Amino acid sequence: MAYFPEKYTQEVIPAMREKFGYKNPMAVPKIEKVVINAGVGRLREEKERQEVEKYLALITGQKPAQRPARLAIAAFKTRKGLIVGLKVTLRGRRMHDFLSRLVNIALPRTRDFQGIDRKSFDEKGNLTIGLKENIVFPEMIGEDYRFLFGLEVTVVTTAHNREEGTELLKLMGFPIRSENLESRK
Numbered sequence: 001m002a003y004f005p006e007k008y009t010q011e012v013i014p015a016m017r018e019k020f021g022y023k024n025p026m027a028v029p030k031i032e033k034v035v036i037n038a039g040v041g042r043l044r045e046e047k048e049r050q051e052v053e054k055y056l057a058l059i060t061g062q063k064p065a066q067r068p069a070r071l072a073i074a075a076f077k078t079r080k081g082l083i084v085g086l087k088v089t090l091r092g093r094r095m096h097d098f099l100s101r102l103v104n105i106a107l108p109r110t111r112d113f114q115g116i117d118r119k120s121f122d123e124k125g126n127l128t129i130g131l132k133e134n135i136v137f138p139e140m141i142g143e144d145y146r147f148l149f150g151l152e153v154t155v156v157t158t159a160h161n162r163e164e165g166t167e168l169l170k171l172m173g174f175p176i177r178s179e180n181l182e183s184r185k
Contacts, residue, residue, distance in 0.1 A: 004031075004096040004172060008123060012171045029125065029159035029168050033128020034090045034098060037152040038058055039133075041069075041084035052149050059151075060088045060098060061135045077141055101138060102153065103173050109136040115177035118166060127155040127174070 008030065016028045039055055040049050043133045064086035072080045090098050104147060106112055110131060120129050131151045159165035170176045 006173065012168065015171050016164075016168065020164065029157050029164050031095070031099070031168075031172070032091075032158055034089045034095045035154040035156065036064075036098075037067075037154075038086045038149055039084065040086060040149070041082075043147075049083060052147055055134055055140065055147075055149075056086055056088060056151075057063070058139045059134065060090060061094050062088050062090060064088045067178060072128060073104025099139050099154070099155070099172075103175070104174070106131065106136040107175060115175045115176075117177055118162075121162045121165050123162055125157045125162055127157075127165065127169055129153050140146045 013028050014023060015174050017025065020156070022028050036059075038052060042050050043049050043052065045057060052062055052065075065088070066083045067085035067087050068081045069079065069084045107116075110133075116127070121127055129152075131153065133148050134151060135148065155169065157165045157168055159168055166176060
C-alpha cells in the first residue's frame with residue numbers, strides 16, 4: 001500500500017473531485033488527526049497504569065497524556081483528579097504511520113473482523129472504532145505483556161458530512177463494510 005499522503009494526492013483527490021464535484025483540490029476533505037484513548041480507571045495500582053502507558057507509547061510512538069476524572073463518582077469509586085484514561089493525539093508522519101499499521105495489520109488481525117461498520121461514522125464524517133485488545137498491533141509481538149486493554153481510535157476528518165467522510169476513508173484503503181452486507185443482518 002502506498003504511503004498515505006502520496007495515495008491521497010495521486011488517487012483520492014481526483015476520485016473525490018469527480019464524485020462530489022469539488023472545483024478546487026484544496027476543498028477535498030482530508031484526515032486532520034487521529035486520537036487514541038485508553039481507559040485505565042479500573043487499574044488501581046500505579047505500576048499497572050504505567051505499564052499500560054508504556055504499551056500505548058510503544059504502539060503510537062508518542063507519550064500519552066494522562067486524563068484525570070473531572071467529577072467524583074461514588075458508584076465508580078473515582079475521586080476528582082484520579083487518572084482514569086490515557087490519550088494520544090497524532091498528526092503528520094506519526095499519524096500516517098499509525099493509520100497504515102491499523103489498516104494493514106491491526107484490523108485484519110482482530111477477531112471476527114468483517115469490515116468497519118458505516119454506523120461508526122458521525123454526522124461530520126469522523127470515524128470512531130474500538131479495539132478490544134492491544135495485542136493486534138505488531139509492536140506487541142514478542143512483548144511480555146500482562147494486561148490486555150482496549151483502545152478507542154478516532155480518525156478526525158475535515159469532511160462536511162457522513163458520506164464524504166466514508167468515501168474519503170474508503171479511498172484511503174480503510175476496510176469499510178459495503179451496504180449489501182449490512183442489509184443481510
